[in-house]
Amino acid sequence: MNIGLIFAGGSGVRMNTKGMPKQFLQMNGKAIIIHTLEYFEKCMDIDAIIVVCLKEYIGYLDNLLKINRISKVKKIVPGGTCGQESIYHGLCAAEELAEGDDIVLIHDGVRPLISEDLLSNSIKMVKEKGNAITVTPATETIIQADEKQTITNIIDRKSCYIAKAPQSFYLEDILKVHRQAIKDNKTDRIDSASLMKEYGYELHTLEGSNENIKITNPSDFYILRAILEARENSQIFGL
Known part of the structure; x- marks a missing residue:
């Protein structure tokens, strides 16, 4: 079984929204998370x-799923006190559905500019290499600095990539690492790839599109709108 695990537990502090969390903001008549979920719904x-959601918005999300005819969502589970704990909640829910050599694609609910091909290619790479971390090549100079903000190193960007999502693994592998991290009191890792690398797994990159942005700041919201409008115009005018 191939399971999409969608993290939608953020409160949207950096978006400066006073009402809805960013994953529920409307874009072209749909919540951002629905734009994301539609790709998983349509991918054969x-x-x-599984969706990990803010507890107080579970009912709201469930209603959105019905309105937009999203039928593949089998469970909506509440998030934890941090991103890593929230993902673990989702993984445990996925385990309840598991049938064997299950693959889980961990994705941000506010990363809606993906494709069915990316999801299928992620699954294919997991079967071939054991995991698949979506990346895009770094296009600007990467520097390292110390606590005084003095540059200590300039890294050749030819060897640098930006980690994105989905990050895909065998469910058994990622669950084992999360449970070990809990035992080791390591609960602040930034993403699943970081956690897997820390516990000795060799990770493999899958290059994705530069459009695969995460809606974090207000400017990202307007970039998303521009890209969606450009896509619509290309269909209308045959560009």
Whole structure:
């Protein structure tokens, strides 16, 4: 079974929104998370979806799923006190659906500019290499600085990539690492790839599109709108 695990537990502090969390903001008549979920819904290789959601918005999300006819979501689970704990909640829910050599694609609910091909290629790479971390090449100079903000190193960007999502693994592997991290009191890792690397797994990159942005700041919201409008115009005018 191939399971999409969608993290939608953020409160949207950096978006400066006074009402809705960013994943529920409307874009072209749909919540951002619905734009994301539609790709998982339409992808023939995805069998089920788990969504990790802010507890107080679970009912609201459930209603959105019905309105937009998203049928592959099998469970909506509340998030934890941090991103890593929230993902673990989702993984445990996925384990309840598991049938064997299950693959889980961990994705941000506020990263809606993906494609069915990316999801299918992620699954294919997991089967071939054991995991698949979506990346895009770094296009600007990467520097390292110390606590005094003095530059200590300039890294050759030819060897640098930006980690994105989905990050895809065998469910058994990622669950084992999360449970070990809990035992080791390591609960502040920034993403699943970082956690897997820390516990000795060799990770493999899958290059994705530069459009695969995460809606974090207000400027990202307007970039998303521009890209969606450009896509619509290309369909209308045959560009």
